Amino acid sequence: xxxxxxxxxxxxxxxxxxxxxxxxxxxxxxxxxxxxxxxxxxxxxxxxxxxxxxxxxxxxxxxxxxxxxxxxxxxxxxxxxxxxxxxxxxxxxxxxxxxxxxxxxxxxxxxxxxxxxxxxxxxxxxxxxxxxxxxxxxxxxxxxxxxxxxxxxxxxxxxxxxxxxxxxxxxxxxxxxxxxxxxxxxxxxxxxxxxxxxxxxxxxxxxxxxxxxxxxxxxxxxxxxxxxxxxxxxxxxxxxxxxxxxxxxxxxxxxxxxxxxxxxxxxxxxxxxxxxxxxxxxxxxxxxxxxxxxxxxxxxxxxxxxxxxxxxxxxxxxxxxxxxxxxxxxxxxxxxx
Amino acid sequence: xxxxxxxxxxxxxxxxxxxxxxxxxxxxxxxxxxxxxxxxxxxxxxxxxxxxxxxxxxxxxxxxxxxxxxxxxxxxxxxxxxxxxxxxxxxxxxxxxxxxxxxxxxxxxxxxxxxxxxxxxxxxxxxxxxxxxxxxxxxxxxxxxxxxxxxxxxxxxxxxxxxxxxxxxxxxxxxxxxxxxxxxxxxxxxxxxxxxxxxxxxxxxxxxxxxxxxxxxxxxxxxxxxxxxxxxxxxxxxxxxxxxxxxxxxxxxxxxxxxxxxxxxxxxxxxxxxxxxxxxxxxxxxxxxxxxxxxxxxxxxxx
Numbered sequence: 001x002x003x004x005x006x007x008x009x010x011x012x013x014x015x016x017x018x019x020x021x022x023x024x025x026x027x028x029x030x031x032x033x034x035x036x037x038x039x040x041x042x043x044x045x046x047x048x049x050x051x052x053x054x055x056x057x058x059x060x061x062x063x064x065x066x067x068x069x070x071x072x073x074x075x076x077x078x079x080x081x082x083x084x085x086x087x088x089x090x091x092x093x094x095x096x097x098x099x100x101x102x103x104x105x106x107x108x109x110x111x112x113x114x115x116x117x118x119x120x121x122x123x124x125x126x127x128x129x130x131x132x133x134x135x136x137x138x139x140x141x142x143x144x145x146x147x148x149x150x151x152x153x154x155x156x157x158x159x160x161x162x163x164x165x166x167x168x169x170x171x172x173x174x175x176x177x178x179x180x181x182x183x184x185x186x187x188x189x190x191x192x193x194x195x196x197x198x199x200x201x202x203x204x205x206x207x208x209x210x211x212x213x214x215x216x217x218x219x220x221x222x223x224x225x226x227x228x229x230x231x232x233x234x235x236x237x238x239x240x241x242x243x244x245x246x247x248x249x250x251x252x253x254x255x256x257x258x259x260x261x262x263x264x265x266x267x268x269x270x271x272x273x274x275x276x277x278x279x280x281x282x283x284x285x286x287x288x289x290x291x292x293x294x295x296x297x298x299x300x301x302x303x304x305x306x307x308x309x310x311x312x313x314x315x316x317x318x319x320x321x322x323x324x325x326x327x328x329x330x331x332x333x334x335x336x337x
Numbered sequence: 338x339x340x341x342x343x344x345x346x347x348x349x350x351x352x353x354x355x356x357x358x359x360x361x362x363x364x365x366x367x368x369x370x371x372x373x374x375x376x377x378x379x380x381x382x383x384x385x386x387x388x389x390x391x392x393x394x395x396x397x398x399x400x401x402x403x404x405x406x407x408x409x410x411x412x413x414x415x416x417x418x419x420x421x422x423x424x425x426x427x428x429x430x431x432x433x434x435x436x437x438x439x440x441x442x443x444x445x446x447x448x449x450x451x452x453x454x455x456x457x458x459x460x461x462x463x464x465x466x467x468x469x470x471x472x473x474x475x476x477x478x479x480x481x482x483x484x485x486x487x488x489x490x491x492x493x494x495x496x497x498x499x500x501x502x503x504x505x506x507x508x509x510x511x512x513x514x515x516x517x518x519x520x521x522x523x524x525x526x527x528x529x530x531x532x533x534x535x536x537x538x539x540x541x542x543x544x545x546x547x548x549x550x551x552x553x554x555x556x557x558x559x560x561x562x563x564x565x566x567x568x569x570x571x572x573x574x575x576x577x578x579x580x581x582x583x584x585x586x587x588x589x590x591x592x593x594x595x596x597x598x599x600x601x602x603x604x605x606x607x608x609x610x611x612x613x614x615x616x617x618x619x620x621x622x623x624x625x626x627x628x629x630x631x632x633x634x635x636x637x638x639x640x
Binding site: 075076077101104105107108109111112113116117118119120121122130131134135177180184 | 530531532534535536537538539540541542545549550553554
């Protein structure tokens, strides 16, 4: 089922490192051997991911694996250290200012903490209407209707739009965040742990809202989450991240029924399930290694029960193990036993 | 797939407004309420000085040199009672204080607010832009703060010359750095919050993010510093006037009055310096009481 139209958005060879550049004093101290060089965090390491129009891609991984950073790079909030983000077949950096503006507005992000994402000093109405008014999306005199329409779309009662964010519950705040994002008429939403801060019953409501909006507005999602259950429910395709790299990428049923990478298998084993009668796998042992100093070769080898000598030296490449199913593991090169 | 209509969530219980809550919090301290009351009285007295005071101490036709250095409670030939005595020129001390308060308060409030506006803008820009701009601005602030304020103000007055306006300018130059440093620190914290990221991803213009999103969330410490700074500026102005570099003789201020009586202090004519000193003390203490309480109330950890 290869699609010939270019994907809506595609990350190509994205890397992102965090670390401060040494200033003059630090340089002198380094030269004199008085200080150690500042550590650099390799948050994402040469990651590629493409998302077709209308698709919902789940991005899963342990906390600290770089999934939020990847979400932010794709959303355009932080620039990548290396690599390109391709928007509708064209490098986002090569767009002219007008196109770049349109592409940036078409990509919106729903944040994890719904309170922190709202300016506490602005009323709901101002919050929702600010960006569309700045960009001339609101017809003259139609501000109220415009705000009401998007609040209603997000399941928020418009009669309360004169109030301030602190007067609402987490679920309602997240609906305001969604309404605000929708109000600039985006094509693509990056949801960064958007339901993680909500309690379970509200999570379900907000997830249903995302699904409904997808159908009504023809949206595309990148759904970043550590929660496999949520991702299974909402996604068409899932990408599994481990310490800055995508280790497996496949349609959602493939991942849950025929996972290939030992890390994915370990993750799945940790999801409490009714169907799973016997545990095929021991839970992942140990801690996520530090991204300050990632292990050589396959990043997962220190915790992998199948690790071989080759895993400690060579970085495995993503290979297609089934149609549409990519996995980065040296075990796939072994003759099947 | 059919989707059940989304239930609209029940209304949150209405909370009292932030302002009302803070007013209640403020009024819980008797010291601060007293300070505020005294401050209001002082401001009213200063504003209506020309109506209230028995004499215009700077109108030479109303002065009588023969009334010079009279102790408190003396009566002049014209029947005017000098409740707080007179100075060497025969000026009524009470009237002098009322007129002096006017100058001192104007200087304090003007310089504190102008310094607040300048310092806040610099701090916000430094925090928002970052990089070299931030470094340059903050080193300038460090340089400024490494000088004692009074020295800085003296230097500025030596360049600018005497006069109330020049005192205001000197105080602004001496004080803006405090605001810049505090606002930058607050703005650095706020800048990392997601609502600023969201504003950026909505492609809002930079000035809008700065002044509509960042500024309102950094204002609480500015209000507190500005209040304290009014008191500091009044004190500094008095110091400068006392040293003979502040207001000129035609523009009375509390510092001037204190300095007028200073040479008589040891001869027993205490009232020429003493009463203006008390007025200065009461003003500064009441402003500080209000400022201290504001700091507690506006502390983000309380809200």
